Amino acid sequence: MSTEALFDINVTNVAYIVAAVLFIVGLKRLGSPATARSGNRLSAIGMLVAVLATVVGNDLASWEWILGGVIVGSGIGAYSARKVQMTAMPQLVALFNGFGGAASAVVATAELVRLIDRGDGIAEDVSITIMASVIVGGVTFTGSFIAFGKLQGLVTSRPVLLPVRNVINVALLIGMIASTVWLIVDPSITPFLIAGAIALALGVLVVIPIGGADMPVIIALLNSYSGIAGAATGFVLHNDVLIIAGSLVGASGLILTRIMTKAMNRSLANVMLGGFGVEDGAAAAGGDDDRPVRSIQAEDAATMLGYAQSVIFVPGYGLAVAQAQHQVRELADLLKARGISVRYAIHPVAGRMPGHMNVLLAEASVPYDELKDLDEINGEFQRTDVAVVIGANDVTNPAARTDTSSPIYGMPILNVDQAQSVIMMKRSMSSGFAGVQNELFFLDKTQMLFGDAKASVEKIIAEVKDL
Amino acid sequence: MFEADVLIAALTVFVLAIFVGYEVITKVPPTLHTPLMSGSNAISGIVIVGALLVAGQADGLTGQILGAVAVGLAMINVVGGFMVTDRMLKMFRRSGDKK
Numbered sequence: 001m002s003t004e005a006l007f008d009i010n011v012t013n014v015a016y017i018v019a020a021v022l023f024i025v026g027l028k029r030l031g032s033p034a035t036a037r038s039g040n041r042l043s044a045i046g047m048l049v050a051v052l053a054t055v056v057g058n059d060l061a062s063w064e065w066i067l068g069g070v071i072v073g074s075g076i077g078a079y080s081a082r083k084v085q086m087t088a089m090p091q092l093v094a095l096f097n098g099f100g101g102a103a104s105a106v107v108a109t110a111e112l113v114r115l116i117d118r119g120d121g122i123a124e125d126v127s128i129t130i131m132a133s134v135i136v137g138g139v140t141f142t143g144s145f146i147a148f149g150k151l152q153g154l155v156t157s158r159p160v161l162l163p164v165r166n167v168i169n170v171a172l173l174i175g176m177i178a179s180t181v182w183l184i185v186d187p188s189i190t191p192f193l194i195a196g197a198i199a200l201a202l203g204v205l206v207v208i209p210i211g212g213a214d215m216p217v218i219i220a221l222l223n224s225y226s227g228i229a230g231a232a233t234g235f236v237l238h239n240d241v242l243i244i245a246g247s248l249v250g251a252s253g254l255i256l257t258r259i260m261t262k263a264m265n266r267s268l269a270n271v272m273l274g275g276f277g278v279e280d281g282a283a284a285a286g287g288d289d290d291r292p293v294r295s296i297q298a299e300d301a302a303t304m305l306g307y308a309q310s311v312i313f314v315p316g317y318g319l320a321v322a323q324a325q326h327q328v329r330e331l332a333d334l335l336k337a338r339g340i341s342v343r344y345a346i347h348p349v350a351g352r353m354p355g356h357m358n359v360l361l362a363e364a365s366v367p368y369d370e371l372k373d374l375d376e377i378n379g380e381f382q383r384t385d386v387a388v389v390i391g392a393n394d395v396t397n398p399a400a401r402t403d404t405s406s407p408i409y410g411m412p413i414l415n416v417d418q419a420q421s422v423i424m425m426k427r428s429m430s431s432g433f434a435g436v437q438n439e440l441f442f443l444d445k446t447q448m449l450f451g452d453a454k455a456s457v458e459k460i461i462a463e464v465k466d467l
Numbered sequence: 468m469f470e471a472d473v474l475i476a477a478l479t480v481f482v483l484a485i486f487v488g489y490e491v492i493t494k495v496p497p498t499l500h501t502p503l504m505s506g507s508n509a510i511s512g513i514v515i516v517g518a519l520l521v522a523g524q525a526d527g528l529t530g531q532i533l534g535a536v537a538v539g540l541a542m543i544n545v546v547g548g549f550m551v552t553d554r555m556l557k558m559f560r561r562s563g564d565k566k
Contacts, residue, residue, distance in 0.1 A: 027495070027510075030499055031491075032496070033496075034561075036499055040549060040552045041553070047512065047515070050513060051516065065522055065532070066519060066535065069518070069535040069537070069539035070538055072542075073545075074543075074545075077542060078547065080543075080547050082550070089501055092551060097508065099540045100514065106518075110521040110522070110537060111521050114521065114524060227511045230513060235477050235481075237517050238477065242513055242516060243480050245510050246513065247485045249510055255492050259500075353501060358500070358501065359501045362560075365558075365560070367560055
C-alpha cells in the first residue's frame with residue numbers, strides 16, 4: 001500500500017468522524033424546538049460529508065448504477081416528504097423505517113454475493129454480522145410494511161392472532177439460528193436465502209397481532225430496528241460511521257419505545273404478544289351501558305366555553321381522523337380573544353406515533369408552549385372550568401386510577417375528571433381501544449357532544465362568535 | 468487475532484455510541500418526538516455509505532443491481548427523512564412568533 005493510499009483512507013475516516021459528530025450535535029439540538037431546525041440541518045450536512053467522503057475516498061465503479069439509485073431514491077424521498085399530510089406522518093415514518101431496514105439487508109446481501117464470487121472463503125465474524133444485518137433488516141422491512149398497512153387501513157387494525165403463532169415463531173427462530181450456523185460452516189447463498197425468507201416472514205408475524213392503538217410502540221420499536229440493522233451493516237463493512245449513526249437511531253427508538261410502554265403501563269412483552277383489547281372487548285362492548293349520560297348541543301357547549309375562565313383541550317387520535325386541528329385552533333383563538341386561558345393536554349400515546357398530536361397542532365399554528373404534557377398539566381385540571389376532550393378516550397378514563405379490575409388500571413391518565421366540567425366530543429358511545437367503557441362519560445359534570453369533531457367544533461365556533 | 472481486534476474495536480464504538488445516544492435523546496422533549504423519529508429515519512439512511520461501497524465494488528450484474536437498489540432505498544430515507552423533518556420543524560412556533 002502506498003503512502004498516498006494510506007493518506008486517502010485517513011482523510012475519509014476523518015470525514016466520517018466529522019459526520020458522526022454532526023449527527024450527535026444535530027440530535028442534541030433537537031432538545032428544544034427553538035434549535036431543532038438547525039439541528040436537523042447539521043445532521044443533513046453530516047450526511048453530505050459522509051457521502052462525499054465515500055465517493056471521493058473510494059474508487060467507485062458502476063457509477064451509472066449508483067447515479068440511477070441516487071436519482072430514483074431522492075425523487076421518491078423528496079416527493080413523499082413534500083406531499084405527505086401531517087395526519088399520515090405515522091405511515092410515512094413506518095415506510096421509511098421499512099426502507100432503512102431493507103437498505104441494510106440489501107447492502108449485506110450484496111457484500112455476501114461479492115465475497116462468495118471472490119471465492120476466498122468468509123470469516124466467521126463476517127458471516128455472523130451479515131446474517132444479523134439481513135435478519136434485523138428483513139424483519140424491519142416486512143414488519144414496517146404491515147405497520148403501514150394497519151395505519152393506512154389496508155390491513156385490519158384489529159390484532160390478528162394465528163392459532164399456533166408461538167409455535168411458528170419458535171420454529172422460525174430455530175430455523176434462523178440453524179441457517180446462520182450453516183452459513184458459517186458453508187458460506188453459500190442457500191442458507192442465506194433461507195434466513196432471509198424467515199426474517200421476512202417473522203416481520204409479518206411479529207406485527208400482525210398488534211392492535212391499532214399500540215402502533216406508537218411498534219413504530220418506535222421498528223425505528224430502533226432500522227438503526228440496529230444499519231449498525232449491523234457497519235460491522236459487516238467495518239465502517240464506524242455506520243455503527244455510530246445506527247446506534248444513535250437504535251438508542252432513540254428504544255427510548256421512545258420505553259416512554260410509550262410506560263405511558264400505557266404495559267411491558268414491551270405484553271405489547272408484542274398482542275391481542276390487547278380482544279378478550280376484554282368482547283365482554284365490555286355488550287356490557288352494562290344503559291347508564292344515562294348527559295348530551296348537549298353545540299350552542300350549550302359554546303355558552304360553557306364562552307363564559308369560562310380557563311379551558312383545556314384534550315386531543316386524541318379522533319382529532320387526527322376528523323382533521324379538526326385547524327378548527328380547534330380557530331376556536332382557541334376566539335376563546336383567547338375573550339380573555340380565556342387556553343391550553344392543550346397531550347398524553348404521550350395520543351395519536352398513532354410519539355408526538356403525533358404536537359405536530360398536528362403545530363401544523364394548525366398552535367404555539368408549542370401551549371402544549372402541555374401529562375406531568376405539566378395534571379395538577380391544572382382542578383383549577384380549570386372546562387376540559388374539552390376531542391377524540392381521546394382511554395387516556396382520560398378515571399378507572400385507570402381507581403378500578404383495580406380494569407385492564408387499563410395503573411395507566412397514567414390525564415385527570416380530566418377533576419375539571420369543573422367536561423365536554424366530551426365523540427362519534428358514539430363506543431368504548432376505546434382497550435375495550436373498556438370510559439367512566440368519565442357517566443360523571444355528573446360530563447356533557448357528551450355527539451358527532452363528527454370537525455363539524456361540532458365548526459358549530460361551536462359560529463355560536464361563540466354570536467355570544 | 469487481527470480479525471478479533473477489529474470486531475472488538477467495532478463493538479467498543481457500538482457500545483459507546485449507544486450511551487451517547489441515550490444521553491442525548493432522553494433530553495428531547497415529547498413535543499418533538501415525531502420529528503425525532505423522522506430525523507432519525509434520515510440518519511439511519513447513513514447506510515447510503517455502505518450502499519455506495521458495495522455498489523462501487525460490485526463485479527457482476529447481480530451486485531450492480533443490488534447496489535443500485537440499496538443506494539435507492541437509502542436515498543429515500545436520507546432525502547425524504549431530512550426534508551419531512553424540516554417541513555415539520557418549521558411549523559413549530561412559540562406564542563407571539565410571527566406566522
